[in-house]
Amino acid sequence: MPPALPNIPMFSFFKKKPKEEPPVVVAEPAPLSTAPASPAPGTATPAIVTTITAPAPVAEVKPASTEVVAPQAPEPEQKRSWLSRLKAGLAKTSSNLTTLFIGARIDDDLYEELEAALLTSDAGVEATQFLLDGLKKKVKEEKLTDAEQVKAALKVLLLELLTPLQKPLELGRYQPLVMMITGVNGAGKTTTIGKLAKHMQSHQQSVLLAAGDTFRAAAREQLTIWGERNNVTVIAQESGDPAAVAFDAVASARARGTDVVMVDTAGRLPTQLHLMEELKKIKRVIAKGMDGAPQEVLLIIDGNTGQNALAQVKAFDDALQLTGLVITKLDGTAKGGVLAAIAKNRPVPVYFIGIGEQIEDLQPFNAQEFVDALLS
Incomplete structure (x- = not known):
């Protein structure tokens, strides 16, 4: 008989004991539509337009805890539906x-x-x-x-x-947790951000979105729509430096006590070296706004792109040191073997996989479920 495999929990979210850092003292919430925070040194002052879909409350001080917070177990019927759609x-x-x-x-x-x-x-x-x-x-x-x-x-x-x-996405270790979302055009970045925001809200996390794709008006509009659906704030501007948008978003989240910041970025091919350099700049500017940020750098991958997905993982990982992947569009003609290629050549954790457009169609990656769907 083959040796028993380790029992890895499928839970995608849990909280660890927060770092003991001096808290940011905020006398009152930051103004919602006044002058923006200062941009990164050496950048021009951007004209920030803050789209407010709901007031962001100042977060309460959370007591230190080592409790593992498990997501709500899905209803049996929902679970069966997910597994059947994955299959x-x-x-x-x-x-x-x-x-x-x-x-x-x-x-x-x-x-x-x-x-x-x-x-x-x-x-x-x-x-x-x-x-x-x-x-x-x-x-x-x-x-x-x-x-x-x-x-x-x-x-x-x-x-x-x-x-x-298979690795869980950890929440609660940083205040805020800053996530930089990357990927090629059409991979589903903006839609995935909206779904992730909903997942995090279900775990009592306040969320702020940064529309860092300043080159495509539709991207800003789409992110704003997701912000309205999820009742969260979106920081956006019509044009200019996406690094400045990211910087202001982090500064705003720190002032408000927001738990999670997700920074959308413009889609680009890994062969577009000047655009890849811009991604590196965004990451550096975020780090100036908060030491150690971004703590998560996610690559969104279209599950239909085949071996090109592995090339994307290698290129973005070399440039940004990826912390996780989200595989989308595993419905239709997707070929799931690409996860084996990633595991063998560049084993970056897969946090989530998606099989459709609905919120519930994005679920934590579970290796056992995935293998059962392939070889049932």
């Missing part, structure tokens, strides 16, 4: 893999067909070879002769490969 989204890859084992003989032909299926699913050369070598070793050592036993062994190997990607 439907990965149906193409699942069909290509599972049909190989129906009445199959354990021989070189099976391994060759499995290799082709893994490569077709965007698992990549390294992960495919890793899984095949491990599978052949298991078949030999455990003397497996039945195709279903071999499929079960493949599930174990795939789960071992993907489990290190």
